Structures are given as C-alpha cells and as structure tokens.
Amino acid sequence: MASERDILIVGGGHNGLVCAAYLAKAGLKVTVLERRHVVGGAAVTEEFHPGFRNSVASYTVSLLNPKVIADLELHRHGLKIVERKVSNFLPVPGGYLATGEGRTKSEVAKFSQKDADRLDAYGDRLEAIADVLRDLVLQTPPNLVEGGLAQAIPELLKSASLGRKLSHLDMTAKRDLLALFAQSAGDWLDGWFESDPIKAVYGFDGVVGNYASPYTPGSAYVLLHHVFGEVNGKKGAWGHAIGGMGAITQAMAACCRERGVEIRTDVAVAEILVEKGRAVGVVTEKGETLRGRAVVSNLNPKLLFGKLVDRSFQPADFAERIDRYRSGSGTFRMNVALSKLPDFTCLPGPGDHLTAGIIIAPSLAYMEQAYADARAHGWSKAPIVEMLIPSTLDDSLAPPGQHVASLFCQHVSPTLSGGRSWDDHREEVADLMIATVDAQAPGFAASVVGRQVLSPLDLERTFGLSGGDIMHGNLSLDQMFSARPVLGAGDYRTPIAGLYQCGAGTHPGGGVTGAPGHNAAREIIKDARRGRLRAA
Structure with a gap:
C-alpha cells in the first residue's frame, strides 16, 4: 500500500526540483522541503538593494543540461536564456584579450x-x-x-x-x-x-x-x-537567464507544481528518521514528523551525514570517508548596485565587452600567487575576480540607466586560522575586491551605491554550501564518478535503505546542470518499479 507521501526531498535547490519533477511524472507523490523562504538553493534571484535584483550566488548559465530543459519544458514555464555577446574579457598590462565566436x-x-x-x-x-x-x-x-x-x-x-x-x-x-x-x-x-x-x-x-x-x-x-x-x-x-538564475529554478518549480509536487518553504529538516535500518521520513526543526517511502537529499554529503543522519546508522568506514570528504572552494561572492557602467582603462567606453565574463587575473602566475597568499594569510593580496554585469543583457534587474554586477572572487580560505572569523573580516575583504576592479576601471568604487557581501561562512549559513563550496565537494579524481561522494555510494543510493542523494555531491558534480537530479530520479524510479520502496 502506498503511503500518503512516496518521496520526501530535503532541499529545494535546482537538483532537488529536477529530481522532484521526474519522480512526479513517473506517478510518485513528492514533497519538497526547503529551509529558506524561497526554492532554488543557490540559484535564486533576490533584491539586494532597493530597486536592484541579481542572481545572489550562482550567476551564469552554461552547464544546464539540454535534456533537462526539454523534459521539464522550462521555456514553456518562462525561461529565456540569452548568449553573452563576448565570452570573456581579460584586462592585461598594456592591453586586453576578448574572446568569443569569430574574434x-x-x-x-x-x-x-x-x-x-x-x-x-x-x-x-x-x-x-x-x-x-x-x-x-x-x-x-x-x-x-x-x-x-x-x-x-x-x-x-x-x-x-x-x-x-x-x-x-x-x-x-x-x-x-x-x-x-x-x-x-x-x-x-x-x-x-x-x-x-x-x-x-x-x-x-x-x-x-x-x-x-x-x-x-x-x-x-x-x-x-x-x-x-x-x-x-x-x-x-x-x-x-532573463530575470537572473532564479528564473531557472522558478521555471522548475512551476513544472513541479504542474505535475502535482508539493513544495513547502520555511521547513528546515533537523533529522532523517531511520527505523530498522531504513529511512522512513524526517523530523523538522519545529518538531513535525513527516513520513514517506523514501527520502532524497539535495544537500552536501557532509551536511547530510554529519548533521542529519545519526552516526550509529552509518557503516563505520563510510562515516569516516565522509569525514574526510573535501569541501571548500575558497569563494567570496558579492553583488553590487552601480550608478553607471565601469570604464576600463584598457578599453574605455561602453561596448560588448561589458557583457562578458570580465576576468581580473592576467596570468597563471598571478593565480598561483593568489592561492599561496590565501593559504598563508586567509585571502589573496591580489585576488582573482570575475565580474559579470547582467544588466547589460537584462534591463529588468536595475533601474533605468543603472546596473548590477556579480563579483565572483577567489582565492580566500574557506575557514580562517588563528581563531579569526569571516564575520570580522568580511567588509575588509569586500573593500579589497572593489579596489581590485577599480584599479582596472577607475571610478568603479565611486559608482557602487549598494553591495551584498557573502563570505564562505555566509554561503554556508545561507545556502548550505559547506566551506562555501559551490561544487558540494572538490572535483578531484578520488571524489568523482563512482567515487562521488564515496566508493560504494556512487549510484545515488546510500548505505541506508530508502535514503538517496540527488545533489552536486554526486556525479557529475557542481554547476547548475540538473544532471544529478535527473540521474537520481531515474534510479529511484527503477527501485520503485522493482518494489524496493516500502510503505513507511
């Protein structure tokens, strides 16, 4: 006999929504539980300064899988994606390099x-x-x-x-x-x-x-x-994505709702409920117990097994390997409201180069030194900054004549040594990032009318990105493919019956792809058809 809920999905990020949409299409009753007030995980668009909206964490489109786009009919649900006019723009001493089709x-x-x-x-x-x-x-x-x-x-x-x-x-x-x-x-x-x-x-x-x-x-x-x-x-x-990265996840949520998925926000899960060695539901932070035939996690594996699953239910070696799972991407993320477009010394004035991914890191040696500085000090003295100005392609994000910019900044240490906290150094490092852009585009700092600053600690607190890791774990050979996150749990199933994973901590890894959610759903549907999902 089927339970009231077949599947509970913990985490309403894009992979959780993709997984839910496929499961619902297969006839399963699905409930998505999202801790924040909005679904989308790190792929959300929010107002960060009065009149200015931006993709808060993830910030650009390329890896979103075409099959996922088609199967979820995302364009019918409002998604529109436009291509950058220039792929990348790199200021260098004495000039610049601009890449893109034909140039x-x-x-x-x-x-x-x-x-x-x-x-x-x-x-x-x-x-x-x-x-x-x-x-x-x-x-x-x-x-x-x-x-x-x-x-x-x-x-x-x-x-x-x-x-x-x-x-x-x-x-x-x-x-x-x-x-x-x-x-x-x-x-x-x-x-x-x-x-x-x-x-x-x-x-x-x-x-x-x-x-x-x-x-x-x-x-x-x-x-x-x-x-x-x-x-x-x-x-x-x-x-x-016109409307920011949140347009992707809102289109996914619309598809889910159309297929009968229940989406609940402001529901933080405190525990995965395990009975007789099987996941049978969740307990929320407010004390509510929800039961289902299976539970699917869209969380970083370290968060799932480190905080939500009692260690006594985990095989000892598996738990030890999860403890060693490396997660921390050294990311410092900023959104800035601008009174005007930046004016680069190497290529003055407006132009298609301002639609590009603007990379401030002129050489591999510069990047190597940035990493060495971060390892020694906590952040780079001369950081790597990629800046996008999405309002050059999408005028819905800022008031007329004004703009928004995404600053994706590296390298910073995921955690600071010596008892220091990112809460004490957030603004200092944000000033450094602004100054790094201003050195290439004088007047940039003066044009900033508002900013949102997200240190690795903020990314972890807000979006569950352990160590600020946008990939949910390093993309190293020992954490890829069949070994993502751990050998023996590379097929979206876990050592606990009825508990699955669908997030970027599984194959093929990070980026807004939808692939882990797609793949996990296929395995769960197989198990459902083989009678491996028991009534809760």
Missing part, C-alpha cells in the same frame, strides 16, 4: 601568432573528449558493490558500456584524456600556448570553485568540467 583568433594573435594558429587544434582536441564525457553526464556510474555475482553483474555491464564509449576515442584523445585527469591546468596549457593572456582565460576555468593553484594536479579536469556546457544549442557558450 578569439585575431585577439590572441595580438600576443602570439603561434598561439592563434594552435587554437583550432586545441579546441578540436578538447571538444573530442568533452563530447564523450558530455554523454556520461546523464549516466549512472558503475557502483563498486560487495556481494555475489548477482549484485556485481549489473555494475560490470555499466563498466563495459563505459569502456565502449571511451574506446571510440582515438589514441591522441585517449592520451589527452589521461593528461586532463592527471595534470594541472597550468601544465596542460603550458604545453599548448606560450602567451599569458590566453592561458589565463582558459586557466581561470581550472580554479573556478576550486581552492587550488592552477598548477595543482587534477585542476585540468576542473577546466574540462566547464567545457561541457552549451547555450541554446551552441556548445561552449555562456549565457544569462
């Missing part, structure tokens, strides 16, 4: 004709790997299991299928794949290019959400992770 080669040639001549080969080689891995994004990883042949055969078949996909790569691509998984972004790019600007633009993707030097082994994969995306069918493009 990258001539821009790179300003610094190195040799590098310009290598761009096509670089793009083709990277895309060959990205195409194969893009296909794996919506696959459930083979899960390392204990038990007999009956348990192992399905996972062996998955492994064989994966092997067939990778076998289609030629030897050049296989060698590139090995390098990208093992090397640093810096080593990978140094092997391709000689000029600092193009290495800085591409290398920035290797440290986004990754508290590491661009020369840290494994950071090349983080670079590759950001190549998977597309906007409106154009691979590798970056875009903006």
